[in-house]
Amino acid sequence: MQSNLILFNILNPPVLFFFVGMAAVLLKSDLEIPQPLPKLFSLYLLMSIGFKGGYEIIQSSLNVEIGETLLAAIVMACVVPIYSFFILRLKLDTYNAAAVAATYGSISAVTFITASAFLTKLEVSFGGHMVAALALMESPAIVVGIVLIKAFAKREKADDGEVEPLAWGEVFREACLNGSVFLLIGSLVVGVLTGEAGWQKLKPFTEDSFYGVLCFFLLDMGLIAARRIRELFKAGPFILGFSVATPVLNATIGIGLAKLIGMPAGNALLFAVLCASASYIAVPAAMRITIPEANPSLYISMALALTFPFNIIFGIPFYFQVIQMFWV
Numbered sequence: 001m002q003s004n005l006i007l008f009n010i011l012n013p014p015v016l017f018f019f020v021g022m023a024a025v026l027l028k029s030d031l032e033i034p035q036p037l038p039k040l041f042s043l044y045l046l047m048s049i050g051f052k053g054g055y056e057i058i059q060s061s062l063n064v065e066i067g068e069t070l071l072a073a074i075v076m077a078c079v080v081p082i083y084s085f086f087i088l089r090l091k092l093d094t095y096n097a098a099a100v101a102a103t104y105g106s107i108s109a110v111t112f113i114t115a116s117a118f119l120t121k122l123e124v125s126f127g128g129h130m131v132a133a134l135a136l137m138e139s140p141a142i143v144v145g146i147v148l149i150k151a152f153a154k155r156e157k158a159d160d161g162e163v164e165p166l167a168w169g170e171v172f173r174e175a176c177l178n179g180s181v182f183l184l185i186g187s188l189v190v191g192v193l194t195g196e197a198g199w200q201k202l203k204p205f206t207e208d209s210f211y212g213v214l215c216f217f218l219l220d221m222g223l224i225a226a227r228r229i230r231e232l233f234k235a236g237p238f239i240l241g242f243s244v245a246t247p248v249l250n251a252t253i254g255i256g257l258a259k260l261i262g263m264p265a266g267n268a269l270l271f272a273v274l275c276a277s278a279s280y281i282a283v284p285a286a287m288r289i290t291i292p293e294a295n296p297s298l299y300i301s302m303a304l305a306l307t308f309p310f311n312i313i314f315g316i317p318f319y320f321q322v323i324q325m326f327w328v
Contacts, residue, residue: 005317009118015312017215021222022309033220041217042281043183048206048213049113049131050184054191055199056128066129068261069271073133076257076275077140080250081105085148087246091238098148099287099294103303104246105141106279107134109184110221113214114312115273118320119266126266130274135184137274142286149291221308228305231297239298243306251276251319255326265320265327272319276311278303 009015024031081101088097112134119126191198232240254275258268280303288296 005321006314008121009317010313012114012117012121014114014117014211014214014218018218018222018225018309018312021219021224022226023222025223025226031223033216033223038217038220041213041220043179044213045113045210045217046109046184047187048210049109049116050135050187051191051198051202051206053128053131053134054188054193055195056191057132057188058192058195059128065262066127069129069263069267070133070136072257072261073137073271073274074140076250076254077105077107077137078144080275081141081144081148084246085145088242091236094149094152095291095293096295096298098145098152099291100242100299100302101148102141102145102287103280103283103299104250104278104307105144106139106283107137107274108277108279108303108308108311109134109138109281110214110217111273111277111308111311111316112270114218115270115316117211117214118316119269124266124269125264126270127264130267130270131184131188133271134274135188138184138279138282141279142283142290145283145287146290221304225305225309228297228301232301232305235298235301239302240306243302244310247276247278247307247311247315248318251315252322255319255322258323259326265323268323268327269316269320272323273311273316276315276319278307280304280308 010019021031023029081098081104084104085097085101088100092100112130116126194201232243251272254272255268258271263271280300284296284300284303287294287299
């Protein structure tokens with residue numbers, strides 16, 4: 001891997017603020033982000049990227065490549081948790097394997113945003129429809145995770161031994177209407193409906209302030225990730241290896257699909273990053289409700305304390321270098 005690409009990515013201000021957050025915990029600083037603010041930062045980032053994506057979608061005409069990209073996004077969101085589940089079952093019980101598989105089948109919006117900033121800094125263009133791919137990949141893994149539980153785990157009632165029925169309405173509601181997915185899709189629709197006029201009105205808010213808020217958000221992510229590192233290392237080498245190897249495997253498959261479809265290099269990187277990332281917000285929230293038997297400290301720590309920093313520090317430049325080798 002070219003070291004200048006890694007250095008280029010690390011010297012991106014949001015990534016550096018992630019390290020500042022980690023250093024604050026490791027050096028026992030009393031730095032804290034007041035609790036309501038991280039949620040606000042998350043909502044702002046989702047709204048901004050959704051709105052900008054909707055605006056950019058109407059600036060470009062829909063074509064076969066866009067349709068194939070969105071279809072590939074849905075397929076990956078369904079397939080990744082399936083094979084991840086069977087790999088994880090080598091060491092984990094069914095509940096934890098399904099929860100972790102769902103986590104890695106979904107996506108990290110902040111990793112996507114960091115990759116977008118990386119491309120912008122390199123002056124590599126990408127399509128607004130990739131935000132639609134982001135929205136489509138958020139929820140299917142939740143449903144697949146629940147189906148895996150239904151198929152492989154015997155959830156019995158303590159009183160009469162009957163298999164506990166699954167509330168599918170609640171599953172689909174949590175998968176499709178959880179706050180992050182709803183805001184992302186809603187902002188996308190607003191961007192499409194308001195077009196150029198709406199973009200000009202909101203541009204100072206959704207674009208000019210974007211990277212400042214992203215820096216604050218990644219500062220908070222650094223604080224949280226550093227606090228969870230100890231929990232992660234207690235899980236053993238298999239879990240540590242899975243947290244790094246799976247993103248690389250998923251990104252490799254994503255790059256292959258991107259080449260097959262004929263995506264431009266910028267879109268290919270964003271698609272690879274979507275395939276490689278793991279959810280640490282939407283899916284864990286859903287898993288706590290639908291699979292309470294699973295250990296949240298396991299799947300949240302894997303996604304946030306190892307996979308997320310791996311992707312934003314090493315993964316993004318590595319995936320982009322692979323794409324440059326084949327996109328000639």
